[in-house]
Amino acid sequence: MKIALLVEGSYPYVSGxxxxxxxxxxxxMPEHEFEIIxxxxxxxxxxxxxxxxxxxxxxxxxVFMMDYLNQEEGKPPRLTKKEAASCLxxxxxxxxxxxxxxxxxxxxxxxxxxxxxxxxxxxxFLVASYEQEMPNHSFNSYFWTWRSMYxxxxxxxxxxxxxxxxxxxxxxxxxxxxxxxxxxxxxKPFLLTEHGVYAREREEEILKSVWVDxxxxxxxxxxxxxxxxxxxxxANRTISLYQGTQQxxxxxxxxxxxxxxxxxxxxxxxxxxxxxxxxTSAKGIVFGALVRLVPIKDIKTMLYAVRxxxxxxxxxxxxxxxxxxxxxxxxxxxxxxxxNLHMEEIVTFMGRVAIDDYLPKIDALILSSIxxxxxxxxxxxxxxxxxxxxxxxGSCRELLEGKDEHDVGIAGYVVPPVNPxxxxxxxxxxxxxxxxxxxxxxxxxxxxxxxxxxxxFIDAYRQLYDEVVT
Amino acid sequence: MAGIGFTLQKLFRDDYLSxxxxxxxxxxxxxxxxxxxxxxxxxxxxxxxxxxxHVDDAQRQLFIVTVSYCxxxxxxxxxxxxxxVTRYLADHFFQNRLEVVTPTYVGISRIILGISLIIAVIxxxxxxxxMVYKVTSVLxxxxxxxxxxxxxxxxxxxxxxxISYSFLAGGLVSIIGVIILMRYPIAFEQHxxxxxxxxxxxxxxxxxxxxxxxxxxxxFPAKEAxxxxxxxxxxxxxxxxLWVGFLYNAGVWMPNIIVWLGPSGVRIEETxxxxxIYDTPVFLANxxxxxxxxxxxxxxxxxxxDKYKTFYGYVTHGGTLEMITKAKKRMVEVLWRELYRLTKLxxxxxxxxxxxxxxxxxxLGLQEIVIDIFKMCALGALMNAIMLINILIMLYFEDRxxxxxxxxxxxxxxxxxxxxxLPLGFDYYGFSYFxxxxxxxxxSGYRLLxxxxxxxxxxFISQSIINKEVRGFFTRLSEKAYWRF
Numbered sequence: 001m002k003i004a005l006l007v008e009g010s011y012p013y014v015s016g017x018x019x020x021x022x023x024x025x026x027x028x029m030p031e032h033e034f035e036i037i038x039x040x041x042x043x044x045x046x047x048x049x050x051x052x053x054x055x056x057x058x059x060x061x062x063v064f065m066m067d068y069l070n071q072e073e074g075k076p077p078r079l080t081k082k083e084a085a086s087c088l089x090x091x092x093x094x095x096x097x098x099x100x101x102x103x104x105x106x107x108x109x110x111x112x113x114x115x116x117x118x119x120x121x122x123x124x125f126l127v128a129s130y131e132q133e134m135p136n137h138s139f140n141s142y143f144w145t146w147r148s149m150y151x152x153x154x155x156x157x158x159x160x161x162x163x164x165x166x167x168x169x170x171x172x173x174x175x176x177x178x179x180x181x182x183x184x185x186x187x188k189p190f191l192l193t194e195h196g197v198y199a200r201e202r203e204e205e206i207l208k209s210v211w212v213d214x215x216x217x218x219x220x221x222x223x224x225x226x227x228x229x230x231x232x233x234x235a236n237r238t239i240s241l242y243q244g245t246q247q248x249x250x251x252x253x254x255x256x257x258x259x260x261x262x263x264x265x266x267x268x269x270x271x272x273x274x275x276x277x278x279x280t281s282a283k284g285i286v287f288g289a290l291v292r293l294v295p296i297k298d299i300k301t302m303l304y305a306v307r308x309x310x311x312x313x314x315x316x317x318x319x320x321x322x323x324x325x326x327x328x329x330x331x332x333x334x335x336x337x338x339x340n341l342h343m344e345e346i347v348t349f350m351g352r353v354a355i356d357d358y359l360p361k362i363d364a365l366i367l368s369s370i371x372x373x374x375x376x377x378x379x380x381x382x383x384x385x386x387x388x389x390x391x392x393x394g395s396c397r398e399l400l401e402g403k404d405e406h407d408v409g410i411a412g413y414v415v416p417p418v419n420p421x422x423x424x425x426x427x428x429x430x431x432x433x434x435x436x437x438x439x440x441x442x443x444x445x446x447x448x449x450x451x452x453x454x455x456x457f458i459d460a461y462r463q464l465y466d467e468v469v470t
Numbered sequence: 471m472a473g474i475g476f477t478l479q480k481l482f483r484d485d486y487l488s489x490x491x492x493x494x495x496x497x498x499x500x501x502x503x504x505x506x507x508x509x510x511x512x513x514x515x516x517x518x519x520x521x522x523x524h525v526d527d528a529q530r531q532l533f534i535v536t537v538s539y540c541x542x543x544x545x546x547x548x549x550x551x552x553x554x555v556t557r558y559l560a561d562h563f564f565q566n567r568l569e570v571v572t573p574t575y576v577g578i579s580r581i582i583l584g585i586s587l588i589i590a591v592i593x594x595x596x597x598x599x600x601m602v603y604k605v606t607s608v609l610x611x612x613x614x615x616x617x618x619x620x621x622x623x624x625x626x627x628x629x630x631x632x633i634s635y636s637f638l639a640g641g642l643v644s645i646i647g648v649i650i651l652m653r654y655p656i657a658f659e660q661h662x663x664x665x666x667x668x669x670x671x672x673x674x675x676x677x678x679x680x681x682x683x684x685x686x687x688x689x690f691p692a693k694e695a696x697x698x699x700x701x702x703x704x705x706x707x708x709x710x711x712l713w714v715g716f717l718y719n720a721g722v723w724m725p726n727i728i729v730w731l732g733p734s735g736v737r738i739e740e741t742x743x744x745x746x747i748y749d750t751p752v753f754l755a756n757x758x759x760x761x762x763x764x765x766x767x768x769x770x771x772x773x774x775x776d777k778y779k780t781f782y783g784y785v786t787h788g789g790t791l792e793m794i795t796k797a798k799k800r801m802v803e804v805l806w807r808e809l810y811r812l813t814k815l816x817x818x819x820x821x822x823x824x825x826x827x828x829x830x831x832x833x834l835g836l837q838e839i840v841i842d843i844f845k846m847c848a849l850g851a852l853m854n855a856i857m858l859i860n861i862l863i864m865l866y867f868e869d870r871x872x873x874x875x876x877x878x879x880x881x882x883x884x885x886x887x888x889x890x891x892l893p894l895g896f897d898y899y900g901f902s903y904f905x906x907x908x909x910x911x912x913x914s915g916y917r918l919l920x921x922x923x924x925x926x927x928x929x930f931i932s933q934s935i936i937n938k939e940v941r942g943f944f945t946r947l948s949e950k951a952y953w954r955f
Contacts, residue, residue: 140789
């Protein structure tokens with residue numbers, strides 16, 4: 001069958017958790033044809049593939065959000081009263097208004113996006129909303145907010161997309177919106193996999209951002225929730241990686257009978273046979289981090305923690321393994337911080353390495369992220385029998401402490417994020433209890449074997465695809 | 471004369487919008503200027519020759535037709551570019567980039583000279599007129615084109631004094647030159663008198679042109695670095711401006727060109743076509759609308775401009791919708807009031823002129839049919855003026871589409887109606903000019919009315935369409951030209 005994967009700002013142009021997951025999924029199902037619908041912000045960002053595309057990818061269908069800026073006026077809207085009213089419901093974030101999306105996506109009905117914004121019906125609606133929300137605020141800012149909110153969405157909806165047997169969106173947001181539309185247009189099944197919770201992530205980003213004018217933050221946040229809820233409503237199945245995200249999805253209105261959990265999986269057989277050459281306490285300890293050098297991974301907290309722990313651990317090493325080219329500035333800052341803390345002896349930035357060569361020599365692994373879904377690197381480390389120190393983000397606690405009463409045992413320590421002291425204490429504890437380390441490594445290995453093998457995850461999706469198509 | 475730099479500085483402290491509006495307003499002043507100059511000087515010299523010169527009629531007519539041709543075709547040629555160049559300059563002045571002025575002037579001069587030369591060569595290719603006459607008249611054609619052009623650039627500097635002086639001085643030298651050469655003619659084998667008059671007249675035009683260009687080059691020091699053809703990029707960016715200018719100017723003259731081909735057309739020296747009973751009244755009629763064009767500039771400056779600035783200020787600088795709507799109301803009120811006032815004034819003036827035209831024009835020795843055509847053309851000119859004002863207002867509000875359609879209607883109807891009415895005889899001459907003007911005026915009024923009703927909508931939507939860098943044919947052409955010439 002032909003499966004269209006709808007991806008926003010990720011595969012094949014940006015590497016990361018979601019993109020790695022896609023590469024695994026597609027490579028493991030050579031029997032199916034995949035087409036990637038890649039939604040990128042602008043052409044600049046979609047310059048080069050970060051992955052070697054498997055042969056069963058029949059094409060990358062690019063759409064660029066910022067292209068909406070090049071729109072000129074065009075066809076005027078031709079909506080019946082009823083259609084117009086239902087379209088406006090969607091623009092007003094009404095619940096269950098997804099039914100009007102095909103109408104919005106049809107340039108012969110809604111007209112060209114710019115002309116639609118000019119039309120009396122939309123303009124009157126805009127003015128009425130303004131009078132209601134903030135009549136004493138700059139109308140220009142209000143207008144621009146609406147414009148940057150709705151034009152990209154309308155523009156993306158009005159593009160042409162390939163036909164497939166299944167539409168599989170790997171996030172809500174614009175990917176989910178387009179999948180919602182394609183499901184209605186072609187009457188084909190729509191699967192939604194969320195690694196994090198898109199709307200929640202956008203909310204955090206907007207609350208922190210300086211580029212959104214404070215009075216408009218509420219509206220922007222509501223907009224992304226509105227889009228996500230539309231996807232939850234229309235998707236045949238919504239899959240999350242672990243209990244935590246599913247809980248949030250259910251709170252946002254996802255129906256329990258459509259909710260599923262399919263955890264990530266990794267190549268257990270390869271990693272579990274790696275030898276272990278752990279250090280004894282007399283020889284000190286080697287910590288490792290399997291991580292891209294980007295701010296969300298909060299490497300700096302890890303460096304401060306290492307500094308604190310080094311008072312109690314005489315001979316310590318930290319190897320940071322992962323690509324450094326994604327955010328060169330941040331990488332330079334981390335290198336500078338290492339220098340300033342006089343830890344050049346302790347910390348090594350190794351760049352991208354073959355982890356199989358290094359994992360055997362590592363005594364414990366550290367993850368200091370401030371946000372995660374279900375990190376593959378943690379699963380890989382566990383499969384290799386290495387204990388972890390993780391911040392409490394995403395499903396880390398579930399991975400290290402088990403998800404229910406049938407899944408007991410501790411595979412590492414969970415510490416609060418952005419807390420170097422707590423992390424350093426966990427490091428010292430690791431150092432002082434070598435037998436505990438071996439035990440935790442074993443627990444982790446068994447847990448991956450039981451629940452997180454790549455075959456589990458692939459089989460689950462294979463089954464799911466067959467199920468929704470028939 | 472030393473004041474120009476200072477005036478510029480004062481002008482450029484204004485914000486972008488004001489600059490644009492004023493630029494277009496002066497463009498209308500420029501539109502009125504050529505009439506005064508061309509019709510005035512031709513009429514005066516014609517009058518002089520009839521009264522004091524002992525010139526035979528054919529020679530006098532040859533001269534008059536030659537000069538008319540120079541004026542008409544140089545206007546169609548340069549008029550088209552006017553709005554694009556005006557807009558280009560306004561935008562660059564706004565960024566305080568005065569260094570583009572001279573290179574741009576040089577660039578467009580070359581372009582217009584090139585086109586003029588090609589047209590002149592084709593035109594004179596099989597003509598029996600003497601070589602001296604051909605060369606002199608082509609030079610005159612070039613110079614007049616250069617004058618229109620320099621005026622576009624100089625009105626940006628708002629130095630009307632110098633413009634007026636150069637025209638006056640030029641006019642004076644023209645007259646003196648004609649008188650001297652009539653008295654001590656240079657010997658020519660062919661049409662001696664006409665050639666001498668033409669040379670005399672050209673001396674004055676040369677002076678006017680030299681003064682204008684001299685002031686221009688002195689006010690805007692040249693910088694080498696910029697591409698003289700850079701403004702061609704604007705032809706791609708706002709192709710509509712080029713079209714508006716071209717359609718309007720060509721529309722005005724199309725009836726004349728078509729009438730020349732009709733039964734009243736006369737051929738001079740197997741070269742020039744003209745229509746004595748039609749050309750004269752059209753020239754005279756087009757003089758009658760100068761007051762409204764000048765008044766328009768004044769009323770934009772004094773009444774409309776503040777309201778316009780307030781409205782756009784609220785739109786772009788955080789006004790609430792209530793403030794914007796109020797400002798819009800005030801602006802639109804003032805606009806309609808001023809338009810009404812202008813139309814009324816010009817209407818009364820035109821009617822008055824029509825009433826006294828019998829008496830007035832008979833004195834000048836014109837035939838009755840010519841006077842009747844004049845009456846019709848005066849109405850046509852009235853329509854032409856208020857339509858042109860509508861076009862300019864559309865451009866203020868960035869309704870370029872409306873402006874182009876108006877120009878298109880005007881041009882098309884002038885062509886079609888003139889052809890259609892030609893068989894009906896002399897009584898209908900000028901009627902097509904009037905009808906085309908009436909239709910284009912009505913449509914533009916209707917469009918403007920609707921556009922202004924929702925002006926805030928148009929403004930918000932259009933300001934939000936970010937002008938992407940359009941790289942079309944003309945942009946590439948400009949880059950090629952830069953490397954070659």
